[in-house]
Amino acid sequence: MSELAALWSELADIKDELAGRDWFMGTSGNLSIKVAQSGNFLITASGKDKRKKTNEDFLLVDANGNPAEETYLRPSAETLLHTEIYSRTAAGSVLHIHTVENNVISELFGDAGKVVFKGHEIIKATGRWEEDAELVVPIIYNHADIPTLTDEFSHHIHDDAGAVLIRNHGITVWGKTGLEAKKILEACEFLFQYTLVLNQQKAFTTKV
Numbered sequence: 001m002s003e004l005a006a007l008w009s010e011l012a013d014i015k016d017e018l019a020g021r022d023w024f025m026g027t028s029g030n031l032s033i034k035v036a037q038s039g040n041f042l043i044t045a046s047g048k049d050k051r052k053k054t055n056e057d058f059l060l061v062d063a064n065g066n067p068a069e070e071t072y073l074r075p076s077a078e079t080l081l082h083t084e085i086y087s088r089t090a091a092g093s094v095l096h097i098h099t100v101e102n103n104v105i106s107e108l109f110g111d112a113g114k115v116v117f118k119g120h121e122i123i124k125a126t127g128r129w130e131e132d133a134e135l136v137v138p139i140i141y142n143h144a145d146i147p148t149l150t151d152e153f154s155h156h157i158h159d160d161a162g163a164v165l166i167r168n169h170g171i172t173v174w175g176k177t178g179l180e181a182k183k184i185l186e187a188c189e190f191l192f193q194y195t196l197v198l199n200q201q202k203a204f205t206t207k208v
């Protein structure tokens with residue numbers, strides 16, 4: 001199998017898994033994986049139902065996000081976020097999803113500009129192993145203009161792995177590999193769900 005075919009299959013597997021969690025509501029979400037050395041990456045085609053598996057799910061783009069081969073497919077509308085992450089880090093994969101939980105958390109903590117988690121075992125999935133490790137997820141405004149959104153997003157790209165919430169839009173995570181990006185995504189969504197359930201329980205117990 002060629003390197004490209006292997007990467008296609010890896011990204012398709014990630015897409016299948018995330019689809020199994022119903023994390024691509026209303027055609028939302030975009031995923032990419034980098035082809036080592038070349039600067040090119042495979043990215044989801046724009047506007048597709050990402051729950052479906054087809055031969056046209058991904059296209060190859062160059063480091064500027066332009067199609068690297070003849071195609072009628074359009075790369076994701078948010079390709080610029082992916083190019084920005086790849087240009088500033090050694091990330092190998094970028095994943096973006098919209099969930100009710102990540103949207104509600106982004107709204108609850110949006111005015112603070114970040115949500116901070118501490119004292120959760122699952123923080124280790126993000127590569128922080130100290131007992132008092134903190135996971136800080138920045139929250140930025142959802143600029144409709146993608147270059148403006150990317151500019152604000154870029155202030156939060158400090159490492160080869162990371163996560164940023166876009167308010168009332170979704171989360172974008174990246175990691176050195178597809179597996180690392182998926183682990184960070186799952187850890188974040190776990191923590192978002194935990195926070196919402198805990199707050200609901202607290203509200204309930206203060207009422208009774």
Ligand SMILES: CSC[C@@H](O)[C@@H](O)C(=O)COP(=O)(O)O
Pocket residue numbers: 026027028029030044045046047048075076077078096
């Ligand atoms: C229908 S969701 C809105 C989209 O603009 C976007 O936020 C998204 O996640 C999917 O866009 P896409 O161009 O398919 O990658």
Ligand SMILES: [Zn+2]
Pocket residue numbers: 028029030078096097098169170
């Ligand atoms: Zn989106």
